[in-house]
Amino acid sequence: MENRLKPMDAEQLREYGHKMVDFIADYYKTIENFPVLSQVEPGYLRNLLPDSAPNQPDSFQHVLDDIQAKILPGVTHWQSPNYFAYYPSNSSVAGFVGEMLSAGLNIVGFSWIASPAATELEMIVLDWLAKMLKLPEDFLSAGQGGGVIQGTASEAVLVVLLAARDKVLRRVGKDALEKLVVYASDQTHSSLQKACQIAGIHPENCRLLKATSSTNYALSPEFLSETISQDLTIGFIPFFLCATVGTTSSTAVDPLLSLGKIAKSNGMWFHVDAAYAGSACVCPEFRHYMDGVEVADSFNMNAHKWFLTNFDCSALWVKDRSALVQALSTNPEYLKNKASQANMVVDYKDWQVPLGRRFRSLKLWMVLRLYGLENLQCYIRNHIKLAKHFENLIAQDPRFEVVTPRIFSLVCFRLLPVRNNESHGNKLNHQLLDAVNSTGSAFISHTVLSGKYILRFAVGAPLTEEKHVNAAWKVLQDKATSLLAESL
Numbered sequence: 001m002e003n004r005l006k007p008m009d010a011e012q013l014r015e016y017g018h019k020m021v022d023f024i025a026d027y028y029k030t031i032e033n034f035p036v037l038s039q040v041e042p043g044y045l046r047n048l049l050p051d052s053a054p055n056q057p058d059s060f061q062h063v064l065d066d067i068q069a070k071i072l073p074g075v076t077h078w079q080s081p082n083y084f085a086y087y088p089s090n091s092s093v094a095g096f097v098g099e100m101l102s103a104g105l106n107i108v109g110f111s112w113i114a115s116p117a118a119t120e121l122e123m124i125v126l127d128w129l130a131k132m133l134k135l136p137e138d139f140l141s142a143g144q145g146g147g148v149i150q151g152t153a154s155e156a157v158l159v160v161l162l163a164a165r166d167k168v169l170r171r172v173g174k175d176a177l178e179k180l181v182v183y184a185s186d187q188t189h190s191s192l193q194k195a196c197q198i199a200g201i202h203p204e205n206c207r208l209l210k211a212t213s214s215t216n217y218a219l220s221p222e223f224l225s226e227t228i229s230q231d232l233t234i235g236f237i238p239f240f241l242c243a244t245v246g247t248t249s250s251t252a253v254d255p256l257l258s259l260g261k262i263a264k265s266n267g268m269w270f271h272v273d274a275a276y277a278g279s280a281c282v283c284p285e286f287r288h289y290m291d292g293v294e295v296a297d298s299f300n301m302n303a304h305k306w307f308l309t310n311f312d313c314s315a316l317w318v319k320d321r322s323a324l325v326q327a328l329s330t331n332p333e334y335l336k337n338k339a340s341q342a343n344m345v346v347d348y349k350d351w352q353v354p355l356g357r358r359f360r361s362l363k364l365w366m367v368l369r370l371y372g373l374e375n376l377q378c379y380i381r382n383h384i385k386l387a388k389h390f391e392n393l394i395a396q397d398p399r400f401e402v403v404t405p406r407i408f409s410l411v412c413f414r415l416l417p418v419r420n421n422e423s424h425g426n427k428l429n430h431q432l433l434d435a436v437n438s439t440g441s442a443f444i445s446h447t448v449l450s451g452k453y454i455l456r457f458a459v460g461a462p463l464t465e466e467k468h469v470n471a472a473w474k475v476l477q478d479k480a481t482s483l484l485a486e487s488l
Contacts, residue, residue: 005057016060023064024096027072028079031463035440036080040073076443081463084472085445087248087276087305087410088460094370095310098363108356112345113337115359119346122149122361128368129303129315132282136294139317141346147317148324148351149360153275154191156300156316159352161195161240163323164269164297168239178202181231182240185211185219185254187247189273205236213450216404217252219243225262232266240269243296245289246277249447249456250404250412253277256292264295272296275314279306280384280408283377289407297323306409306460308379309367313360325350379462383409386469387459393473399480403449409459414452415480418487426453428483435479442472 006012048070078089109118126147127140139145150156161182169176182201184192186208196206207227211217228238241263243254256272263270272293278301280286293299298318303309318324329350339345349355371379387409394400394413403412415432417425430453433446445456459469 005060019060019064023067028463031077031080032082034072034075034077034080036077036082036443037085037437037440038074038076039438039440045070045074079461079463080443081461081465081468082442082472083461083464084457084459085443086456087458089304089311090306090308090460090462091310092308092367092371092462094366095308095363098366099310101366102359102362105359105362107359109359110349110355110357111335111337111347112339116345118357118359118361119348121359121365122348123147123346125361125365125368126315126317129364130317132368132373133278133290133301134281134287135299135317136319138319139299144321145317145319146321146346147315148348149357149364150300150314150316150352151312152191152314153189153273153300153302154194155353156298156314157189157191157242157271157273158195158198159316159324159328160269160271160298160318161192161199161201163318163327164240164271165199165201166327167269167323168237168267172237176237178205179235179237180240181205181207181236181238182242183207183209183224183227183238183268184242185209185217185244185247185252187211187217187219187249187252188242188244189248189275192242207231211252213404215252217247217250217449219254219259221255221258221262224259228262228266238266238268240271242271242273245272245274245281246408248276249449249454251277251407251410252404253289253407256290257295258292260292260295269298270296271298271300273300275300275302276305277408278302278315280380282373283380286380286408303364303367306380306383307367307376308371308462309364313364315364321346321351328352380409383459383464386464386466387411387457389466390457390459390469390473393470397477399484403452403454411457411459412447412449412454413457414454415483418484422452424487428487429453429455431483432476432479435483436472436475439475439479442475444472 077083079091107115107118109115112119123141123146130139130147177200180201182196193206209219209223209227211219231238241259243256243259245253260270281290298316300314300316303313303315304311340347348357387406391402391406391411394402400413400415403414414429417428433444433455437443447454447456
């Protein structure tokens with residue numbers, strides 16, 4: 001019994017921690033040996049594990065062996081250099097050690113008093129990041145606004161929607177909920193619809209306006225104005241507009257300044273979702289895609305996508321923090337304390353849905369300090385250069401076409417249908433996607449734009465180099481050749 005694992009013990013932690021770090025480092029060394037997309041069948045794991053937990057402790061080595069043999073085959077390797085699906089979800093040395101420290105301290109920082117450093121570091125690093133993005137001063141913590149780390153962009157849009165809803169209902173009366181209308185393009189992330197469901201906005205009052213190839217899938221200000229005018233005429237209350245910098249399907253960029261002016265003239269809350277492309281805006285040459293953010297009420301970017309910060313770390317800034325607090329604050333007796341009662345501190349529990357929160361600012365602080373702005377800019381530019389390279393490869397093969405202009409590090413493309421048969425084209429590209437992903441040597445995903453099935457190639461994994469892009473392109477070409485031969 002001498003070696004039994006204690007609930008917490010410094011020396012045992014050192015021993016197990018070293019072993020786990022070695023295991024993870026070895027995983028990164030061999031990550032290219034795994035199929036990028038897991039090839040297991042649904043339910044595979046139930047047959048491999050017992051149907052109840054053990055009564056007596058198992059050995060750590062035995063557990064590690066099980067991870068290697070049973071868990072890793074069921075993992076899709078988001079950190080693989082051959083991962084080009086969805087959008088990236090970055091891991092880094094700095095992010096990892098920050099996450100490790102957060103797990104080690106294991107605080108629950110719902111209010112300032114629950115760990116003053118957790119609240120204050122979050123305010124400081126989000127001010128740092130806001131300055132890197134050249135956000136207006138209204139978003140800094142020195143004024144009426146400030147930043148907060150949410151889990152994901154879905155949480156960010158929900159909390160600002162709730163703040164906007166309560167703000168307008170205070171003005172027009174609680175009974176007006178069924179008249180409230182939300183606006184965005186149909187390219188906006190589906191999390192906006194979920195936020196509307198949770199916030200009690202009637203589903204038919206969530207106006208997702210069609211964006212077309214004529215604007216490269218950006219929201220048309222004219223279309224927005226017309227729709228708002230029609231809604232006002234029939235007694236609806238427009239209260240929330242969500243614009244996107246870098247949509248999920250194709251990285252479309254909505255025209256923030258024009259849209260923001262329309263939102264302001266109608267007294268609406270204007271939220272900007274830059275979950276993916278916000279990271280690129282730390283580079284001066286891409287900052288103009290955020291022009292118009294000065295008229296926004298809130299702005300969100302995911303440091304965990306393309307900014308070397310391990311999941312989860314979604315940065316949200318608001319100009320008026322009191323709107324969030326009024327919508328989300330609770331003040332039970334058991335949480336009362338001098339600092340909060342005296343209004344001397346920020347209590348982040350009032351800026352989010354849950355009460356509890358992790359010390360997530362540590363990993364962002366580590367990333368900003370251990371890499372520095374110049375290295376982060378180079379990191380982003382390199383991925384954009386690799387995406388340009390992939391775009392050039394496509395241009396050299398007349399069987400393929402780039403579907404929308406590449407702006408950041410996502411390339412939307414497709415294999416052209418034989419004899420311009422569009423329904424065949426959709427089936428063909430679906431088959432190509434499956435053929436590539438089932439090789440395990442690369443992983444890409446898809447979308448549908450204007451009825452066409454489109455392949456998405458998103459460069460952004462920390463380990464990706466030009467050779468990985470070239471290898472993925474070769475697999476695409478080879479599989480395309482086979483499919484086209486079959487369809488003749």
